[in-house]
Amino acid sequence: MLIWTHFILAVLAIGLGLVNLASAKGTRRHRIIGWCWLVVMSYVTVSSFWIRELNDGAFSWIHLLTIWTIFCMIVAVVSIRRGNVRRHAAFMTGTMIGAFIAGGFAMLPGRFISRLFGYGG
Numbered sequence: 001m002l003i004w005t006h007f008i009l010a011v012l013a014i015g016l017g018l019v020n021l022a023s024a025k026g027t028r029r030h031r032i033i034g035w036c037w038l039v040v041m042s043y044v045t046v047s048s049f050w051i052r053e054l055n056d057g058a059f060s061w062i063h064l065l066t067i068w069t070i071f072c073m074i075v076a077v078v079s080i081r082r083g084n085v086r087r088h089a090a091f092m093t094g095t096m097i098g099a100f101i102a103g104g105f106a107m108l109p110g111r112f113i114s115r116l117f118g119y120g121g
């Protein structure tokens with residue numbers, strides 16, 4: 001169940017993030033979608049600490065990406081609160097790039113998504 005909710009909310013986070021990256025910045029809509037994205041991504045990142053498929057039940061290198069993502073989300077929120085739009089935008093864009101990278105690794109053979117869609121064992 002954990003992997004399912006992680007997967008579904010990760011897909012939702014990607015969608016919300018893409019909408020916000022493509023839409024007008026600083027609007028009420030942008031802020032609402034941004035806060036929704038932050039809540040969803042917070043679940044996705046924290047829940048990933050309980051997903052340990054890669055290293056026989058132990059933490060793996062991919063959990064370093066989780067720590068980095070949490071750090072980037074904090075820096076992005078603090079930055080926009082302080083009025084540093086450029087830093088906020090850079091960290092949010094970087095977080096989305098990281099989400100795509102993590103998604104790519106999640107699709108490798110032998111992982112949940114590859115089994116879900118019937119490729120790679």
